[in-house]
Amino acid sequence: MSRLLPFFGFLLLVVLFGFGIWWNTQxxxxxxxxxxxxxxxxxxxxxxxxxxxxxxxxDTLLGKPYLINVFASWCIAxxxxxxxxxxxxxxxxxxxIGYNYKDAPDDAKAWLAQHGNPYDLVIADQEGRTAxxxxxYGAPESxxxxxxxxxxxxxxxxxxxxxxEKELKPAIAALAKEPAP
Amino acid sequence: xxxxxxxxxxxxxxxxxxxQGVLPLVGAWRNNRALMAVARTAATGQAVFVTMAFLLLVxxxxxxxFSVQYVADNSNLALPWYYxxxxxxxxxxxxxxxWIFILNLWTLALAILSRNLPEIFVARVLGVLGLVSVGxxxxxxxxxxxxMRLLPMPPDGGDxxxxxxxxxxxxxxxxxxxxxxxxxxAFAFSIAALLGGELExxxxxxxxxxxxxxxxxxxxxxxxxxxxxxxxxGWGGWWFWDPVENASFMPWLVGxxxxxxxxxxxxxxxxxxxxxxxxxxxxxxxLLGTFLVRSGVLTxxxxxxxxxxxxxxxxxxxxxxxxxxxxxxxxxxxKVAGGKPFSVVSRETAILIGNLMLTVAAAMxxxxxxxxxxxxxxxxxxxxxxxxxFGFLFTLLMxxxxxxxxxxxxxxxxxxxxxxxxxxxxxxxxxxxxSAIVAGFVTSGETKxxxxxxxAVWCGFGTLLYVFKRWRExxxxxxxxxxxxxMLLAHFGVGVFLAGVLLTNALSVxxxxxxxxxQTESIGGYDFRFDGVQQTQGPNWQGDQGTVTxxxxxxxxxxxxxxxxxxxxxxxxxxxxxxPGLFRDLYVALGEPMxxxxxxxxxxxxxxxxxxxxxxxxxxxxxxxxxxxxxxxxRFRTRRVAQTxxxxxxxxxxxxx
Numbered sequence: 001m002s003r004l005l006p007f008f009g010f011l012l013l014v015v016l017f018g019f020g021i022w023w024n025t026q027x028x029x030x031x032x033x034x035x036x037x038x039x040x041x042x043x044x045x046x047x048x049x050x051x052x053x054x055x056x057x058x059d060t061l062l063g064k065p066y067l068i069n070v071f072a073s074w075c076i077a078x079x080x081x082x083x084x085x086x087x088x089x090x091x092x093x094x095x096x097i098g099y100n101y102k103d104a105p106d107d108a109k110a111w112l113a114q115h116g117n118p119y120d121l122v123i124a125d126q127e128g129r130t131a132x133x134x135x136x137y138g139a140p141e142s143x144x145x146x147x148x149x150x151x152x153x154x155x156x157x158x159x160x161x162x163x164x165e166k167e168l169k170p171a172i173a174a175l176a177k178e179p180a181p
Numbered sequence: 182x183x184x185x186x187x188x189x190x191x192x193x194x195x196x197x198x199x200x201q202g203v204l205p206l207v208g209a210w211r212n213n214r215a216l217m218a219v220a221r222t223a224a225t226g227q228a229v230f231v232t233m234a235f236l237l238l239v240x241x242x243x244x245x246x247f248s249v250q251y252v253a254d255n256s257n258l259a260l261p262w263y264y265x266x267x268x269x270x271x272x273x274x275x276x277x278x279x280w281i282f283i284l285n286l287w288t289l290a291l292a293i294l295s296r297n298l299p300e301i302f303v304a305r306v307l308g309v310l311g312l313v314s315v316g317x318x319x320x321x322x323x324x325x326x327x328x329m330r331l332l333p334m335p336p337d338g339g340d341x342x343x344x345x346x347x348x349x350x351x352x353x354x355x356x357x358x359x360x361x362x363x364x365x366x367a368f369a370f371s372i373a374a375l376l377g378g379e380l381e382x383x384x385x386x387x388x389x390x391x392x393x394x395x396x397x398x399x400x401x402x403x404x405x406x407x408x409x410x411x412x413x414x415g416w417g418g419w420w421f422w423d424p425v426e427n428a429s430f431m432p433w434l435v436g437x438x439x440x441x442x443x444x445x446x447x448x449x450x451x452x453x454x455x456x457x458x459x460x461x462x463x464x465x466x467x468l469l470g471t472f473l474v475r476s477g478v479l480t481x482x483x484x485x486x487x488x489x490x491x492x493x494x495x496x497x498x499x500x501x502x503x504x505x506x507x508x509x510x511x512x513x514x515x516k517v518a519g520g521k522p523f524s525v526v527s528r529e530t531a532i533l534i535g536n537l538m539l540t541v542a543a544a545m546x547x548x549x550x551x552x553x554x555x556x557x558x559x560x561x562x563x564x565x566x567x568x569x570x571f572g573f574l575f576t577l578l579m580x581x582x583x584x585x586x587x588x589x590x591x592x593x594x595x596x597x598x599x600x601x602x603x604x605x606x607x608x609x610x611x612x613x614x615x616s617a618i619v620a621g622f623v624t625s626g627e628t629k630x631x632x633x634x635x636x637a638v639w640c641g642f643g644t645l646l647y648v649f650k651r652w653r654e655x656x657x658x659x660x661x662x663x664x665x666x667x668m669l670l671a672h673f674g675v676g677v678f679l680a681g682v683l684l685t686n687a688l689s690v691x692x693x694x695x696x697x698x699x700q701t702e703s704i705g706g707y708d709f710r711f712d713g714v715q716q717t718q719g720p721n722w723q724g725d726q727g728t729v730t731x732x733x734x735x736x737x738x739x740x741x742x743x744x745x746x747x748x749x750x751x752x753x754x755x756x757x758x759x760x761p762g763l764f765r766d767l768y769v770a771l772g773e774p775m776x777x778x779x780x781x782x783x784x785x786x787x788x789x790x791x792x793x794x795x796x797x798x799x800x801x802x803x804x805x806x807x808x809x810x811x812x813x814x815x816r817f818r819t820r821r822v823a824q825t826x827x828x829x830x831x832x833x834x835x836x837x838x
Contacts, residue, residue: 004511
């Protein structure tokens with residue numbers, strides 16, 4: 001009997017691992033809680049992509065919720081995400097601000113001209129320095145900022161139709177229920 | 182065209198692996214020589230096709246074949262050729278291909294070097310290895326095909342993770358896998374012995390050199406990984422108890438226990454079932470490591486892509502291989518406790534205690550690694566245990582091992598005379614206490630430094646005492662047979678390692694400073710003068726490079742250039758500058774500029790003075806050498822091995838003891 005002990009011990013491990021795999025299919029691995037959630041967005045001030053003489057800052061955007069979407073022309077996953085934003089971007093009901101990350105302005109403009117522009121406004125962070133304050137891991141990433149300038153939701157990686165339905169839209173709906181600032 | 186050839190080669194290899202796994206085992210069961218003879222041929226054929234697939238993937242990387250998804254994801258036009266080769270094992274699919282390639286190297290070596298072993302035994306061993314191969318090849322072909330096409334073909338690819346663009350990372354995975362996968366040989370020997378119901382222990386002697394070599398490679402692989410983490414991650418740490426590190430450390434611990442248990446079984450006939458169980462454990466933990474790393478069940482800084490389908494596949498494979506072997510063990514392990522009797526004071530007892538500690542330590546590491554998973558399972562929330570848990574328990578468990586270690590060579594099999602041991606204890610103890618007192622004065626009473634010095638001297642000096650004893654007492658040429666030399670090297674390495682770990686831990690100085698060009702900061706008696714930051718450029722990155730001049734007592738010692746690189750795809754990577762030394766490393770990492778608009782102004786720097794840090798890896802490398810030396814012993818190579826099979830003459834057993 002004692003010789004079967006290692007076998008039974010191993011069975012327990014297999015059950016645990018089986019559970020682990022099932023758990024991971026139920027929970028998104030990207031569910032790393034961001035330290036920025038429910039904190040004010042960093043006080044950024046960045047030039048517009050198409051007109052660098054104009055600057056957009058956090059304070060000019062206060063009052064209404066908006067979605068910041070970090071993208072770049074060099075980013076392959078952004079190419080995957082792009083059609084989703086093109087088709088569903090209007091349906092989410094808040095303005096989408098394109099955050100052009102570490103990109104040459106001409107490349108970014110050409111990319112938007114070629115694939116379409118789903119953004120209400122595009123700001124450029126050519127050096128990627130403000131992105132550090134946002135804790136950007138890499139593109140694409142999205143931040144939902146409420147009317148008070150507080151980050152309410154963050155997604156690392158491409159927005160998928162599923163993520164928009166199950167995560168982003170409920171988060172926006174929750175904002176709408178709150179009293180206006 | 183070539184990627185399809187690679188795919189085809191993998192499929193053919195799978196078919197041959199199937200033949201190698203099934204036919205020889207059937208042959209051994211039915212005593213059919215023709216079927217048994219398939220083993221070597223199929224193994225060779227499989228190795229040819231797997232090598233072909235591997236080289237074709239290398240070729241695709243060298244030729245920038247971005248029509249292959251894996252190549253497009255992990256390399257680009259700017260990546261230098263050596264990192265394109267290393268990119269082959271830079272991600273999931275390719276590293277599995279490397280795994281199977283190395284398994285084939287081991288199998289091929291075994292097929293060639295086993296001419297002296299009984300044919301039926303070789304057939305079983307190669308058969309078991311074939312079955313392992315089937316699992317991995319199927320895994321690659323069905324879930325992780327490295328030759329998948331990407332259409333339309335992009336003009337340029339992504340990038341190899343910049344963290345991996347380091348010489349240390351180029352060697353770390355192949356060497357580590359040599360160790361990991363090498364345990365499959367010891368495993369196959371054990372399963373073959375169980376299948377054949379071997380009453381003799383001759384097979385253990387055949388298995389020993391293979392186990393030693395595998396363990397040596399694993400030691401080297403872990404050292405390379407630790408060195409890489411130190412040089413590349415920019416935190417100055419060398420071990421993080423990260424799940425992926427633990428995955429390689431658990432087989433190492435069990436492997437160390439296995440090496441010692443095999444010695445007992447071979448020479449004294451004892452611990453037979455235990456040796457078999459440990460062989461199964463060592464390889465199971467290697468597979469488990471692969472599972473943990475590849476299935477994404479645990480998240481770690483190594484952050485590999487995870488896919489539940491893959492996880493499920495490896496889990497099933499794991500269940501079949503490990504579950505099957507443990508069941509076989511339960512049914513067929515030797516029922517009678519064999520071997521010669523031994524008294525309380527004997528080498529067997531010491532090895533048993535050491536074995537117990539090493540195995541419990543491995544179990545402790547496993548528990549700690551799986552803790553987050555247990556937390557999810559028992560609904561305790563996101564919890565994980567960190568370095569405090571591992572550090573405390575591991576130290577506690579290793580104390581008996583360290584205390585017993587110098588006695589190893591002095592202890593005799595069966596029964597030892599206590600006076601000799603007391604003398605050793607007296608001398609090594611005296612040396613340890615004396616050096617501890619010196620260390621206490623030098624470091625002004627730093628506990629860890631004192632403990633480290635004492636433990637290191639206890640192990641190192643104790644081992645040297647035995648070296649002197651052999652030198653005095655034995656005639657030239659017979660003083661240090663390779664097996665003993667290996668043991669002494671490895672034991673001495675433990676001493677060196679202990680000194681490294683504890684002294685680094687106790688004496689390291691770390692400071693985060695803000696410096697303007699021309700300004701000087703001091704740590705540990707060294708003056709670091711910051712000479713500003715320039716732009717610099719590599720083949721596929723641009724970066725800021727700082728210049729730091731290190732002086733001691735007004736004399737210039739080194740000029741160091743820490744870098745902050747931005748790779749073509751925008752990833753930022755810190756390259757710390759390290760000024761190495763036998764007794765201390767100076768380590769500088771470049772932080773951020775204080776004012777982004779003025780990179781010529783003040784910067785944040787992290788400065789370290791790390792005494793004895795190199796001893797950690799030196800100790801690991803000595804252990805590796807120990808494994809290799811021991812495996813080279815002539816005793817393991819004599820033709821006599823083949824003849825002892827079937828002759829269970831007690832006299833012969835005696836002469837080997």
